[in-house]
Amino acid sequence: MASTKASKEQKYDRQLRLWGDHGQETLENAHVCLINATATGTEILKNLVLPGIGAFTIVDGHTVTGEDAGNNFHFLPTALLSFFLIVLFVQNRAQAATEHLQELNSDVSGNFVEEGPDKLLDNDSEFFHRFTIVIGVQLPESTCLRLGSVLWSASVPFLVCKTYGLIGYMRLVVQEHTVIESHPDNALEDLRLDQPYAEFQNHIKSYDLDSMEKKDHSHTPWIIIVAKHLEKWLSEHNGQPPKNYKEKEAFRQLIREGIRKNENGVPEDEENFEEAIKNVNTALNPTKIPSAVEDLFNSEQCKNITAQSPCFWVMLRAVKEFVHNEGNGSLPVRGTIPDMIADSQKFINLQNVYREKAMQDAAAVSKHVESLLQSVGKVWPESIPEKDIKLFCKNASFLRVVRCRSLAEEYSVDTVNKDEITSCMDSPDSEMVFYLMLRAVDRFYQQHSRYPGVYNYQVEEDISKLKACVNSLLQEYSLNVNIKDDYIHEFCRYGAAEPHTVSAFLGGSAAQEAIKIISHQFVPFNNTFIYNAMSQTSATLRL
Amino acid sequence: MAVDSGHRDGGCDWDGRWNHVKKFLERPGPFTHPDFEPSTESLQFLLETCKILVIGAGGLGCELLKNLALSGFRLIHVVDMDTIDPSNLNRQFLFRPNDVGRPKADVAADFINSRVPGCKVVPHFKKIQDCDESFYRRKCVLLNKHLIISLLSYEDGVLDPSSIIPLIDGGTEGFKGNARVILPGMTACIDCTLELYPPQINFPMCTIASMPRLPEHCIEYARILQWPKEKPFGGTLDGDNPEHIQWVFERSKERAAEFNITGVTYRLTQGVVKRIIPAVASTNAVIAAACATEVFKIATSAYIPLNNYMVFNDVDGLYTYTFEAERKENCSACSQVPQDLQFPPSAKLQEVLEYLTENASLQMKSPAITTTLEGKNKTLYLQSVKSIEERTRPNLCKTLKELGLSDGQELAVADITTPQTVLFKLNFTA
Numbered sequence: 001m002a003s004t005k006a007s008k009e010q011k012y013d014r015q016l017r018l019w020g021d022h023g024q025e026t027l028e029n030a031h032v033c034l035i036n037a038t039a040t041g042t043e044i045l046k047n048l049v050l051p052g053i054g055a056f057t058i059v060d061g062h063t064v065t066g067e068d069a070g071n072n073f074h075f076l077p078t079a080l081l082s083f084f085l086i087v088l089f090v091q092n093r094a095q096a097a098t099e100h101l102q103e104l105n106s107d108v109s110g111n112f113v114e115e116g117p118d119k120l121l122d123n124d125s126e127f128f129h130r131f132t133i134v135i136g137v138q139l140p141e142s143t144c145l146r147l148g149s150v151l152w153s154a155s156v157p158f159l160v161c162k163t164y165g166l167i168g169y170m171r172l173v174v175q176e177h178t179v180i181e182s183h184p185d186n187a188l189e190d191l192r193l194d195q196p197y198a199e200f201q202n203h204i205k206s207y208d209l210d211s212m213e214k215k216d217h218s219h220t221p222w223i224i225i226v227a228k229h230l231e232k233w234l235s236e237h238n239g240q241p242p243k244n245y246k247e248k249e250a251f252r253q254l255i256r257e258g259i260r261k262n263e264n265g266v267p268e269d270e271e272n273f274e275e276a277i278k279n280v281n282t283a284l285n286p287t288k289i290p291s292a293v294e295d296l297f298n299s300e301q302c303k304n305i306t307a308q309s310p311c312f313w314v315m316l317r318a319v320k321e322f323v324h325n326e327g328n329g330s331l332p333v334r335g336t337i338p339d340m341i342a343d344s345q346k347f348i349n350l351q352n353v354y355r356e357k358a359m360q361d362a363a364a365v366s367k368h369v370e371s372l373l374q375s376v377g378k379v380w381p382e383s384i385p386e387k388d389i390k391l392f393c394k395n396a397s398f399l400r401v402v403r404c405r406s407l408a409e410e411y412s413v414d415t416v417n418k419d420e421i422t423s424c425m426d427s428p429d430s431e432m433v434f435y436l437m438l439r440a441v442d443r444f445y446q447q448h449s450r451y452p453g454v455y456n457y458q459v460e461e462d463i464s465k466l467k468a469c470v471n472s473l474l475q476e477y478s479l480n481v482n483i484k485d486d487y488i489h490e491f492c493r494y495g496a497a498e499p500h501t502v503s504a505f506l507g508g509s510a511a512q513e514a515i516k517i518i519s520h521q522f523v524p525f526n527n528t529f530i531y532n533a534m535s536q537t538s539a540t541l542r543l
Numbered sequence: 544m545a546v547d548s549g550h551r552d553g554g555c556d557w558d559g560r561w562n563h564v565k566k567f568l569e570r571p572g573p574f575t576h577p578d579f580e581p582s583t584e585s586l587q588f589l590l591e592t593c594k595i596l597v598i599g600a601g602g603l604g605c606e607l608l609k610n611l612a613l614s615g616f617r618l619i620h621v622v623d624m625d626t627i628d629p630s631n632l633n634r635q636f637l638f639r640p641n642d643v644g645r646p647k648a649d650v651a652a653d654f655i656n657s658r659v660p661g662c663k664v665v666p667h668f669k670k671i672q673d674c675d676e677s678f679y680r681r682k683c684v685l686l687n688k689h690l691i692i693s694l695l696s697y698e699d700g701v702l703d704p705s706s707i708i709p710l711i712d713g714g715t716e717g718f719k720g721n722a723r724v725i726l727p728g729m730t731a732c733i734d735c736t737l738e739l740y741p742p743q744i745n746f747p748m749c750t751i752a753s754m755p756r757l758p759e760h761c762i763e764y765a766r767i768l769q770w771p772k773e774k775p776f777g778g779t780l781d782g783d784n785p786e787h788i789q790w791v792f793e794r795s796k797e798r799a800a801e802f803n804i805t806g807v808t809y810r811l812t813q814g815v816v817k818r819i820i821p822a823v824a825s826t827n828a829v830i831a832a833a834c835a836t837e838v839f840k841i842a843t844s845a846y847i848p849l850n851n852y853m854v855f856n857d858v859d860g861l862y863t864y865t866f867e868a869e870r871k872e873n874c875s876a877c878s879q880v881p882q883d884l885q886f887p888p889s890a891k892l893q894e895v896l897e898y899l900t901e902n903a904s905l906q907m908k909s910p911a912i913t914t915t916l917e918g919k920n921k922t923l924y925l926q927s928v929k930s931i932e933e934r935t936r937p938n939l940c941k942t943l944k945e946l947g948l949s950d951g952q953e954l955a956v957a958d959i960t961t962p963q964t965v966l967f968k969l970n971f972t973a
Contacts, residue, residue, distance in 0.1 A: 007640075010629035017814065017821040018717055039563075039613075043828065050633055050824040066559030073609050076658055104636055165566075166836075166846075185858055219754070339757055344802040347756040459570060486573035497566040500613035501836040504606065508828030512718070512857050515825070522718070525860035533836050534574055536722070536849045538863040 003107055008052070015051050023519040024052065028107075030132040030518045031055045035117050035147075036062070037097035039498050040163045041137035042074040043507025048514060049101050055109045056101070057131070060094035061116030068093065071500045074100035118143055121150060133157045133517050135510065138498070141442040148173055148407035157517045160407075161510050164441065165494025167434045168506040168531035171543075172404050172513060172524055176301075178312040179400040180392055181521045187398065190334035193227055193283050194241060197333070203353045204228060209258065217260055218268070219343040221350050222276035226283045229255050229276075242284060251284075252277045272341040287330055289323065290397055297323075299401075307376040311384050315392045316399070318368035322361065332361035332393040362386075362393040404527040410543045416477050417543050424541065425481035431530040431539035433483055436473065437491045443469040451496035462492045502533050555660035561586055564615050567845050576844040585843050589615035590661070593842050597621045598671055600651040602822055603713050605637045606831030608651055612659040614839050619655075622667040623648040628783065634824035709841050709848075713834040717821045720830035723852045723868065724837050730851050731868040732877040737904070739868075743818070758799055758806035762815040765794035782817035791816055829855055881953055881968035888944040888971050892923060896939065899956060907958040914954045916947050923954070943969065 003011065016024055030053045034045050037060045045056055062068075069075050075096045094112035102110035113120065117136070120127050128134050134151055136144060136158065144160055151158040151173065158173040192200065204227045209217065233242065233251055242251040255276050259267045276283075289297075296302060297320045301313045322332060335358025337351055366389050370380040392399075409415045424432035444452050444466055452462035467488050474481065509529065516524045528541040568585040595616055597607050600623040611619055625647050627638045637654040638647070648666035655664045710725040712733065725732055750756070751763045770780050770791065781787050792812040799807045813819065833853060840846045852868040855861075873880045886895060892912075899910045911925040923938050923946060925931045938946060948954075950971040955964045 003640075007629065011632045013630045013633075013810070013813075014819070014822040015633055017810070017819065018823060046636065047824045047828050050636055052633075066557050067562045069557070070560035071563045071613055073613060073658065076660070106640075183858060185856075342756065343754050344756055344804070348803050351756075456570065489573050493566065493570050493572045495566045495570075497563045499563050499567065501610050501832045501839065504610055504832035504835070505829055508825040508830075508832065509857065509861055511828070512823070512825035513861075522857075523859045529861055531863075533833075534846050535865065536833055536836070536853045536863070537865050538861065540860055 008107065012052060019515075019519055019521050023521050026519045027052055027515065028054045031057065031130065032514065032518075033057050033059060033128060033131040033134045034137065035059045035134065035139065036137040037072075037074075037093040038068070038138050038163075039072040039500055039503040040161055040506050040510075041135070042072055042097050042101060043504050044135055044137070044161065044510045044514070045097070045101055046074065046104060047507055047511030049104045049108050049110075051515065052105060052107050053518070055111065057111040057113060058094040058098055058101075059113045059115065059117055059120060060092065060097075061114065061119065062093045064091050064093050064096050071498060071503065072097075073500075116143075117147055121146065125150065126154075128156060129154045131156055133159060133514050135159045135161060135514060137161045138163070140445055142446070145407055145411060152406050152408070159510060159514060159517075161506055162438065163498045163503045163506055164438060165491065165497050166499070166502055166533040167438070167494075168502050168509070168529075168533070169435070169438055170506065170510055170513065170525070170529040171407070171410075172402075172517075172527050173407055174402065174404050174517065174524070175406075177402040177404075177517060177520070177524060178310065179402070179516075179520055179523055180312065180395050182395070182398045182400045182523050183521065184398050188285060189282065189336075189338055190287070190331075190397065191223060191283060191337065192287055192330075192333065193223070193230060194286050195328075195330065196227065197357055199353055199357055200227075203350065204231070214260060214268070216343075216346075218270045218272060219341065219346060220272055221340050221342040221346055222272055222279055223283070223337065223340070223350060224346075225255060225258065225273060225276040226280065229258060242280075248280055248284065252280050255280070275341055289329075289331055293331070293397065293399055296399060296401060305372055305376060307378060309376070311388065312392075312401075314369060314372055314384060315365070315389060318365050318372055318389075319393065319396055321368040321372075322365045326364045327361065331396040332365055333357045334394055334397070335359070336394075358393065359390075362390045365389055365393055400523050402524050402526050405543070410527075413477055418477070418479060420542055421477075421479055422481055424539075425479075428482060428484055431532060431537065432541060433487055434530050434532065435528065435541060435543070436470070436479075436481075436483060437487055440466060440470040440473050440488075441491055441496075443473055453492035453495040455495070459492050459495065463489055466492055499533075502531070505531055505533065561615060564589075567839075568843060574846060576840070576847050578844045579846075580844075585845075586615060589842060590617050592618070594618045594620070595838065599623055600635075600637075600647040600666075601625070601631065602634050602824075602827040603715065603831045603834070604647070605635045605651055606827050607713075607835055608637070608655050608664060609659075610831055610835030611838065612655050612662040612664070614835060616838070616842075617662050619662070619664045620667060621648050621652060621664055622669065622671050623651075624668065624670045634822060634827055636824070711834045711837050711841075713830040715822065715826045715830050717823070718826055718856060718858045720826050720855045721853060722830050722833040722837065722849070722855075724841070724849045725851070728877060731870045732874065735871040735874045735877065736852075736868045755798065755802055755804060758795070758804055758808075758811055759815050761795040761798040761802075761804060761807055762791065762812050764798050765791045766816055769794050780816070782813070788813050788816060826855070826857070829857075881966040883970050884954065884967040885970045885972050886943060887973060888948075888950075889942050891940055891942055892946060893939040895943070895954075896924065899958075905960075907956070907960050910956045910958040912954055912956050914948065914952060943971075 012024060032048055032053050034041050034056060037058050049056065064075055092114040094114055098110045098112040102108065128151060134147070134156055136147055139160065148158060152175065155175060157177070160171040160173065162169040204224060207220065207224055207228065209220065209228055229251070230241065233254060242248045255273060259270050259273045261267050296316055301309065302317050302320060305314055305317050319331065323329060333354060335355045337354055340347070366386060369384055369389055373380045373383055421432060424430045441451060447469065448465070452466045453459040470483055470488060513524050516522045525540050526542060528543045529538065530541065531538045565586060569581050569583055571581045593616060595611060595618065597604055597619060600608070600621050604621065604623065608619065608621060623646070626644055627642045627647055627650060629643055631638055632640065637651045642650045646668040648668045652664040652666035655662055707726055707728060710727065712725060713722045714720060724730070746760055746763055751760050751767060755761050755764060766780060775790050776787060788809070792807070792809050795807045795812055799805070837849050840848045849865065850867050853863060853865045855863050870877065872878060873882065884895065896910065899905055899907045909926040911927065912923040914921055914923060922931060922935055924935045948969060950969060952969040954967045954969065956967060957964045
């Protein structure tokens with residue numbers, strides 16, 4: 001019983017306000033693969049099914065154990081319980097989970113494969129190529145590295161997740177992930193007061209503050225007020241804008257003197273002038289291309305546009321061309337202004353000046369897009385619609401590209417990020433210690449075919465074995481760090497437990513990162529995230 | 544097919560069910576709470592004795608109930624006065640399209656009880672304010688709206704520690720959230736850190752009435768000015784009624800057209816009228832998980848609890864920040880320090896009442912004011928009991944001096960908005 005368009009709008013209303021209809025569309029076209037339906041895995045998938053991904057496939061060769069049914073919300077067969085007898089079908093985990101997860105949202109189609117990833121790859125090396133993203137949970141190291149290599153070659157994003165005792169771990173493996181809509185929390189306005197474009201200058205000319213009626217004077221937008229007074233200042237200071245605190249104070253004073261006075265010489269209550277004074281600092285921010293964007297301009301993908309270049313790079317190159325031509329060194333005008341005290345007409349007129357300039361700049365960028373595409377034998381606007389170019393220009397200051405190192409690079413002795421590891425471990429209780437312990441535990445599993453401390457009697461005796469793994473790990477990578485015995489003891493104590501609350505924390509975290517990858521909105525982490533439920537702290541490491 | 548016979552105690556545990564939890568209860572470890580003793584009894588405590596109250600069965604509530612149930616808690620009460628709405632379904636996963644209109648508490652309890660054998664969630668379809676004091680005598684109290692309930696008892700100004708009921712509070716908004724542990728009377732309470740919560744944005748009336756610039760201004764015009772005047776469907780504006788929203792949407796569009804303002808959409812209209820906060824499953828999952836972890840730590844002493852505030856934001860990567868929120872010295876809710884009340888002796892009691900209701904940091908609803916005069920407790924004004932209201936109403940027109948109040952006099956004020964009586968000290972001005 002799939003939903004109607006109207007019922008979907010209702011159901012997804014609260015999230016549509018975050019990523020819009022176009023974001024939702026990318027989710028509905030996505031096919032997510034989950035490997036291993038453990039508590040962590042099903043919690044991640046639940047948080048993807050609820051917002052409406054198109055489809056999921058669970059890959060898992062294991063059967064449900066009593067332990068699994070104890071910490072996982074998505075297994076228990078509800079109809080089969082009687083008060084005195086519990087009947088647990090020995091069901092495959094993938095199948096058991098698919099039924100319950102599917103039931104959460106009728107818009108989503110769920111599939112399962114009762115086979116482990118290693119066997120799948122043996123039989124079909126391209127099995128995983130079809131997915132938008134692969135999420136691997138509780139994977140042994142060898143399987144993880146093998147998948148990492150396969151998915152890297154196929155350019156399929158890979159998200160590795162693990163809950164180990166009270167520690168949560170995520171590793172994002174994606175070669176190049178572009179973000180146009182990063183939605184920054186605190187974006188600076190793009191007002192161009194330091195380099196007013198012609199149309200803006202003309203608009204300011206239409207104002208004569210001195211001769212205006214009182215009502216108009218009090219309802220003139222602060223942007224105009226600052227612009228007018230800046231003109232005055234520049235003419236009196238050799239074309240130099242206010243730079244230091246003293247000069248900015250003087251500039252504020254200049255604006256304050258512009259406030260109308262009544263017959264008794266007392267300044268009137270002009271809130272718009274107060275706004276102007278308050279906003280002097282941000283207004284005088286020099287218009288600059290953010291260094292992150294400059295770096296993108298200088299990257300290989302931008303310099304070498306080919307027929308295979310993704311749209312992002314074609315548009316970026318077009319913007320770069322714009323900057324060096326029509327833009328006179330600046331990005332296309334964003335076209336938005338903040339609300340401010342003003343009467344409707346003045347505000348709308350001013351807003352339109354910015355909007356029209358933005359449209360003009362976007363049109364110029366489109367021209368560059370067209371010629372770039374032509375130069376590589378492609379057609380415009382079919383290849384890159386105009387609305388995409390407009391969105392790109394509006395977000396030009398906020399573009400982000402995330403490039404994660406491969407697992408091979410992380411694990412190779414030649415390219416391991418020694419600096420990051422040793423500098424973090426200067427504080428021996430930093431979250432980095434948990435990364436090293438997880439690596440040591442993987443090593444233990446490789447050697448002993450089990451995790452340390454799973455059974456009570458093993459906890460004590462495994463401490464020395466785990467310590468040996470820690471030492472061999474540090475030695476192999478020539479890491480001159482010290483890991484406190486307490487952590488080795490704690491990781492034996494964990495006994496590879498997967499407590500539900502830690503799984504749930506990772507479930508939310510990983511799901512949102514997956515949504516970022518799918519939608520290309522908001523910025524994913526790069527590249528390792530550690531969560532410590534003991535202290536409720538976390539860290540992002542680049543490994 | 545594996546068959547496992549049930550035990551008489553819980554009646555429904557199977558082999559290995561609590562393995563993931565037991566490792567934290569039955570094994571010693573280097574990072575446990577100093578009070579922690581590994582024992583097989585801790586699990587029994589969770590399963591049979593520990594009582595939890597969950598306030599709210601919405602985005603955080605559903606996640607919390609699941610988390611608690613799968614961590615071993617069985618005696619859970621959940622309070623929620625709301626019914627299920629279609630817009631809940633993208634994250635409140637205990638509800639289905641068929642459940643729309645039914646009470647959240649009831650449906651949530653049913654779902655958990657049938658999915659997690661042995662769990663006994665008891666629903667309460669009512670307002671938390673309508674529950675009496677004895678209802679709160681639980682081991683841990685969980686909040687997921689910003690409500691504080693405290694049943695602390697003080698003897699001669701000294702707090703009785705056994706009266707402390709720990710509160711774990713969580714809040715989310717879009718991709719941001721926070722989780723905090725409150726031990727009332729000991730750690731910072733919600734009022735201690737009220738400045739951390741930004742006030743709601745309300746547009747100035749003159750902007751709405753005569754100088755709209757944004758589509759939101761046009762919507763507020765239709766909602767605040769046009770609706771009460773035209774009363775298109777009779778009574779008050781119901782944000783959940785699509786016909787009402789449609790009407791506001793159309794009036795807003797007309798207003799916007801008058802002023803050449805673009806951007807009025809149905810979605811924006813609904814968002815402004817209902818003050819909608821965007822929400823996703825993932826943030827609720829994260830915050831509820833952190834809260835449940837803290838409940839587990841406090842109930843079992845397995846680890847030292849969060850001290851005491853964690854914020855989370857996953858707009859750009861994932862960011863958490865954990866710090867100890869400090870108690871505000873003169874917090875009106877938890878400090879027991881009398882708040883300053885400055886009035887001339889010629890001020891009428893009515894003015895004091897207005898101050899208590901209109902002051903931004905108090906915002907009381909119908910405060911009851913009492914004091915001690917000549918060694919006896921005297922009610923100066925009380926609104927909620929009709930007979931007392933009639934008897935004390937004349938006091939409102941009397942001056943503070945006429946009422947026999949002196950400089951430095953302590954007034955005790957009780958109100959629905961504060962957990963305990965707030966003490967004020969009269970400071971006579973000229």
